Amino acid sequence: MGARTRAWTSRPVSKQHRPVKRGRWHPITAIQRPVQAQPLRTRLAVMITVLLALGLVIISFVVSLVLRDQMLGQIDDQLRSTAEVFGNQAIRGPGVESLPSTYYVETKRENGQDDGPWIDPRTAADYGTPRLGDALDFETTLAHEGRPQLVTVESEQPARQWRVIIMLLSDDNTGEYVGVAAIALPLKDVTSTLERTNLVVLFSDIIIIFLGTLTATYLVRRSFRSLRQIEGVAGRIAQGDLSARILVTEPPTTEVGSLQRALNTMLSQNEHAFSVQVVAQERMTRFISDASHELRTPLAAIRGYGELYRMGGVSPEKTSEVMGRIEDESNRMGRLVDDLLQLARMDEGRQMDMTEVDLTGLASAALSDMAVLAPNRDCALVPLDPEAEAAGKDAPSVTVVGDKDRLSQVLTNLLGNVVRHTPDGTPVEIAVGTGPASRVGTDTTDHQVAVVEVRDHGGGVPPDEAEKVFQRFYRSDSSRNRETGGSGLGLSIVLGIVERHRGTVQMLQTPGGGATVHIELPLPAAAT
Numbered sequence: 434m435g436a437r438t439r440a441w442t443s444r445p446v447s448k449q450h451r452p453v454k455r456g457r458w459h460p461i462t463a464i465q466r467p468v469q470a471q472p473l474r475t476r477l478a479v480m481i482t483v484l485l486a487l488g489l490v491i492i493s494f495v496v497s498l499v500l501r502d503q504m505l506g507q508i509d510d511q512l513r514s515t516a517e518v519f520g521n522q523a524i525r526g527p528g529v530e531s532l533p534s535t536y537y538v539e540t541k542r543e544n545g546q547d548d549g550p551w552i553d554p555r556t557a558a559d560y561g562t563p564r565l566g567d568a569l570d571f572e573t574t575l576a577h578e579g580r581p582q583l584v585t586v587e588s589e590q591p592a593r594q595w596r597v598i599i600m601l602l603s604d605d606n607t608g609e610y611v612g613v614a615a616i617a618l619p620l621k622d623v624t625s626t627l628e629r630t631n632l633v634v635l636f637s638d639i640i641i642i643f644l645g646t647l648t649a650t651y652l653v654r655r656s657f658r659s660l661r662q663i664e665g666v667a668g669r670i671a672q673g674d675l676s677a678r679i680l681v682t683e684p685p686t687t688e689v690g691s692l693q694r695a696l697n698t699m700l701s702q703n704e705h706a707f708s709v710q711v712v713a714q715e716r717m718t719r720f721i722s723d724a725s726h727e728l729r730t731p732l733a734a735i736r737g738y739g740e741l742y743r744m745g746g747v748s749p750e751k752t753s754e755v756m757g758r759i760e761d762e763s764n765r766m767g768r769l770v771d772d773l774l775q776l777a778r779m780d781e782g783r784q785m786d787m788t789e790v791d792l793t794g795l796a797s798a799a800l801s802d803m804a805v806l807a808p809n810r811d812c813a814l815v816p817l818d819p820e821a822e823a824a825g826k827d828a829p830s831v832t833v834v835g836d837k838d839r840l841s842q843v844l845t846n847l848l849g850n851v852v853r854h855t856p857d858g859t860p861v862e863i864a865v866g867t868g869p870a871s872r873v874g875t876d877t878t879d880h881q882v883a884v885v886e887v888r889d890h891g892g893g894v895p896p897d898e899a900e901k902v903f904q905r906f907y908r909s910d911s912s913r914n915r916e917t918g919g920s921g922l923g924l925s926i927v928l929g930i931v932e933r934h935r936g937t938v939q940m941l942q943t944p945g946g947g948a949t950v951h952i953e954l955p956l957p958a959a960a961t
Contacts, residue, residue, distance in 0.1 A: 474657045481649040482642065489638040497631055504623045505596065509583050512598040516581060516616050535619055537562060537595065540602065541569050542612040560619035561590030563597055574599050574613045585620065594620040658682075659689045663696065675704045728769060731762040773922070785836035785933060789957065792831045792840070792885055796863040799844035809858050817866025817884050828865045831883045833954045839930045846923040847887040847950050855891030855947075862888050870953060871939075882936075882953040890947040899940040903928040 471479075515536065539550040552562060563586045567573065574582065581600040588595055597617040601610045659682055669677040678697050683690030738759050741747055747755050793814070800812040816828045833840075844863070851861050864886040894902055905925040927950070931938045936954040943949045 474653045477653045478646065478650045481653070482646045485645045485649075486638075486642050489641060493631075493634045493638055496634065497627065500630055501623070501627055504626065508596045508618055508620070508623065509598070512583065512596065512616055512618060513581065516598050516600050516614075535560070537617040537619075538614065539565065539569060540612055540614040541571060543571055543610070556619070560595070560621055561588035561593050563588055563595035563615075563617045565597065565615055568597065568599055569613060569615050571601075571610075571613045574601055575610060586617075588619070594624065596620050659693065663693070666696075670700070675700075675707060728766060731766040731769075734762045735759050735766075769922070785839060787834055787836060789832050790835050790837045790840055792833055792883060792954075793828050793865050794830075795837070795841050795844060796828070796865050796885065799841065799848055800863060802845070803848045803852070803861070807852050807857075810852075811860035813860070813862040815862050815864050817864045817868060817886065821866075822864075828863075829867075831865050831867060832957060833883045833934070834957050835934045835954065836930075839933070843927050843930050843952070844885075844887065846927050850923055851887070851889045851891070855889050859889055859891050859947075861890075864888065867956065871937075871951070881956060883956055885952040885954070886949050887952075888943045888947060888949045890943060890945065893942055893946055894940055894948045896942070902940055903938070 534553045535556050537550060537552045537556070550562060565586060568582075568584060568586065581598050583596065583598050586595050586597055587593070595617040596619075597615050599613060599615055602612040602614050603610050662682075663679055666677045666679050678700060679693045681690065681693045681697070683693060685691055685694060738747075738755050742752075742755060797814050800814055803810070804812050814828050815822045816826055821829075848861065851859070855861075864884075866884055867881055868884050870880050870882050903924045905922055928938055931952055931954070934954055936952060938953075939951045941949040941951050
């Protein structure tokens with residue numbers, strides 16, 4: 434049985450049955466927890482009230498002590514002056530009629546004989562007589578080297594006190610001390626005055642503390658009105674209202690005013706960042722959807738031709754045609770992937786090789802390439818100024834700071850669009866020059882910008898689609914469709930490159946019919 438008991442007790446205790454260690458109770462912590470649970474305005478009002486009450490108690494205590502010392506000092510001065518006048522007279526036995534009405538006088542000679550006491554009966558009836566006890570002792574008084582001693586003693590009547598001066602009596606002939614005398618005055622008037630004063634001070638303190646509490650509560654709540662407004666705005670923002678702003682009610686030199694302005698700035702930045710994030714997310718979702726849709730068509734064509742060939746549905750004489758279609762769709766898909774990759778790189782903000790670029794030379798080279806690819810079209814490089822063009826002058830040399838390859842791609846894409854979306858034989862020209870900025874917000878120094886216009890004389894772009902053509906994967910129903918071989922990304926790439934050069938691009942109408950792509954770029958003086 435003992436072995437079984439030992440084996441049973443040696444088993445480890447389950448975690449569920451282990452004693453829970455609890456924190457030790459501490460009085461300060463127990464007080465702090467409910468205090469910290471109160472609102473800050475309540476704690477401030479309570480702290481102001483406590484400090485006010487503490488200050489009033491200290492002031493009242495000091496005033497009571499000062500008043501008591503002052504009144505006792507007056508009584509002591511009165512007793513000293515009386516002792517000088519009546520001291521020797523007391524040893525000869527003063528009559529009751531010669532004493533002031535509130536005085537008490539008693540003497541005790543060296544031989545132990547007591548004289549007195551002398552006191553007015555009415556005084557004795559009102560204040561009683563002092564209990565001198567051992568205070569009126571010749572040897573004790575003599576031990577103080579003859580200095581008068583001022584003491585406070587109790588009265589025979591309850592709650593009464595006397596202020597007593599104990600002094601030695603000397604013989605006029607020999608100058609030796611022959612006894613001791615006690616002269617006393619009642620302290621009832623002093624005590625009554627102190628009690629009334631303390632009562633008045635107490636009621637005054639209560640009224641001041643009450644009014645101070647109300648005033649402190651009102652002022653604290655008034656001071657926290659702006660913070661409560663901030664709390665309300667924060668609640669609205671937490672519920673999804675990102676446009677909520679704090680009403681600025683305090684000057685910027687105050688803490689609350691500075692906080693209001695800082696929070697409004699932060700809220701504006703957060704709203705802008707959130708809006709940008711939402712737009713970017715929607716744009717990315719739409720971009721992925723459009724890219725998937727665009728890639729699905731060539732992939733489906735390649736898969737279909739492949740399955741047709743694998744199943745033996747392609748005759749030998751059709752094999753080259755099928756392979757050619759597969760190659761065309763592959764090339765188309767490759768161009769689409771290249772365009773997507775370039776757009777992604779521009780979105781990432783990759784650095785470009787910024788050098789001085791001759792726009793006139795780039796336009797001339799682009800037109801030369803187009804003359805080879807489309808020999809049936811009239812290509813011309815003309816000045817931007819209509820008068821110079823009418824006079825037959827050459828396009829001026831215009832230099833900007835930019836990436837030569839990217840700017841060349843802009844012209845190549847625009848000319849490619851002209852070839853794909855206008856009838857054969859339609860003329861095209863590129864106008865180069867400088868002029869004033871036509872759009873607000875163009876990053877220029879003196880409002881002079883470099884201008885490049887690619888003009889065609891085809892069907893043009895409807896005004897309601899002039900802004901949409903620069904969107905990714907956008908196609909016009911009338912001409913910009915998949916049959917022309919476009920991906921819908923060419924003008925998006927143009928817009929991205931121009932914006933990276935801090936420029937602007939617009940789709941305008943060519944006089945007489947057609948579309949004009951108007952590009953503005955900063956001149957070298959404004960470029961960085």
